[in-house]
Amino acid sequence: MNIAIVGTGYVGLVSGTCFAELGANVTCVDVNAQKIENLKQGKIPIYEPNLDSMVLRNIKAGRLRFTTDLSSILDSVEVVFSAVGTPPDEDGSADLRYVFEVAKTIGQHMNNYLVVVTKSTVPVGTAEKVKTVIQAELNKRSVQIGFDVASNPEFLKEGSAIDDFMKPDRVVVGVESERAKDLMTRLYKPMLLNNFRVIFMDIPSAEMTKYAANSMLATRISFMNDIANLCELVGADVNMVRKGIGTDSRIGSKFLYSGCGYGGSCFPKDVKALIKTADQNGYDMRVLNAVEAVNESQKNILFEKFKLYFNGDVKNKKVAIWGLAFKPETDDMREAPALVLIDSLLKAGCQVCAYDPVAMNECKRRIGDVISYGKNMYDTVIDANAIFHVTEWKEFRMPSWGVIRKAMKENPVLIDGRNVFSVSELEGIDYLKIG
Structure with missing residues (x-):
């Protein structure tokens, strides 16, 4: 054919x-x-x-x-x-x-x-x-x-x-x-x-199916991020909550992970487009408007945790960023949470060193050399006050924490935007996660 x-x-x-x-x-x-x-x-x-x-x-x-x-x-x-x-x-x-x-x-x-x-x-x-x-x-x-x-x-x-x-x-x-x-x-x-x-x-139903599917997935992400933020206020653990509700066959476990917001070429664009389609037809997509608002807010959560940890004194702090792409196994940085984080850090006067297995050239294309780029994950943490884990690449899962601790400054912190690590595995590094 x-x-x-x-x-x-x-x-x-x-x-x-x-x-x-x-x-x-x-x-x-x-x-x-x-x-x-x-x-x-x-x-x-x-x-x-x-x-x-x-x-x-x-x-x-x-x-x-x-x-x-x-x-x-x-x-x-x-x-x-x-x-x-x-x-x-x-x-x-x-x-x-x-x-x-x-x-x-x-x-x-x-x-x-x-x-x-x-x-x-x-x-x-x-x-x-x-x-x-x-x-x-x-x-x-x-x-x-x-x-x-x-x-x-x-x-x-x-x-x-x-x-x-x-x-x-x-x-x-x-x-x-x-x-x-x-x-x-x-x-x-x-x-x-x-x-x-x-x-x-029929054709209109097929056209709608794509938007509806992506919007549903985006809704699950924003819902869990909202739940995670409430968990922090009431003392609950969002990982336990996720397991508890994910076993319900009506809900399922996929796309129930809290984090630092969704990005990429599809979810942000498609949610906005479906909201606009509804608006053009005189209908208010109240749920999707909330989904979008939660996601935009969530992209700032890593920087807010960082600022709170250092009591607002973040100028000249050196930070490491692990992961730049909006998700692993791609170099796509469209709407990536890392871009929002980098912008906030630079405006606050921080020094930023980032590493991503495949997305560093894309990052350089987008923002140039306003940050430095590490040869690997360990290179980024030298003399750093904080690490931001932004993209859950597999190679970040089992780092040598003893080596990392020795390379960092006193009282370092790891801010985990994907809830991959646990406090028990860290060695002398404070740990903050989502929810």
Whole structure:
């Protein structure tokens, strides 16, 4: 089966490569010529475990190709996925200009029946607008060519995206014709031979499903952070509370971890976009407004604990930050709690040394050399007054606390933003956690 994926960002590149791994002939399209040239050589622009080797393998097999010219391949494909960016606009709504540019190009150059599939996270009603754009271009050409639009939202987690794609909990597809349904069934059948977990539904429901899923997960995180903050006031332990409620089959244990706030490319953007969609339809998403407010507040909690510990005297304190990415197994720092923490520390006159296994180049790109960067986790703690544990990378789990204590200044403190450690394992280091 021949398909095209427009957009070689996180979603487009992972999806295109995985479809090629399953045997489809995939052409990935992007307007960035340098990125395309790099991809042709197997140089990928993102960090995702095992993706680079999979890209190279499928390039060599001839199943994965890259181009900047969408119009040149439309006659040879049956399905076009639109996986371009939908960044938040100033008012929180999704910016759909790139989605519509793809639709316009398709309408201007298509000559055969196509299924045009929106893979990007887009507000309800976007597929209908895409359909209108394509039809308008066909009308300008005075041609009658059949096509269908569909919605196929992604549910990839950064750091485990390949497994998520190859072994999905479910695949959601919104269609409005049997022909489109048959094509999408053919496309997904190879990965789901033993358990066909494709859920077909109407297009608006598919578009809403992605926002609803991410908003529910964000809600669980903010709820547990609210509970954690109350636990501190009443003397309860949020880790015990989490275990107590997580065993309830109606609740479950996933996404019940308290911490220093969620970040990344999905949760913040999607919560804002769903709130905006509701606002445009005259409805107030009261729960999600609270979810967003709790999260923004939670990103300041590490600095507040630090300031309270030192009774407000934090100027010229040297601090170590372990972890910069918004989560482990990625270099993504979009909306990362570490950025909020660094900003607060620098404004307070602190010296900051940070280490992250993969995200330091991304951090340098974003903020430059306003902080220093360690060669490893131990390098950051030399003469430090405090350690902030911000991203729960596996290599941070079993440090040599004796070595760390000797390297730090007197009366040091570890502020654990992910509740990974326990006071019993530390040696002469005070310990603060969330909740």
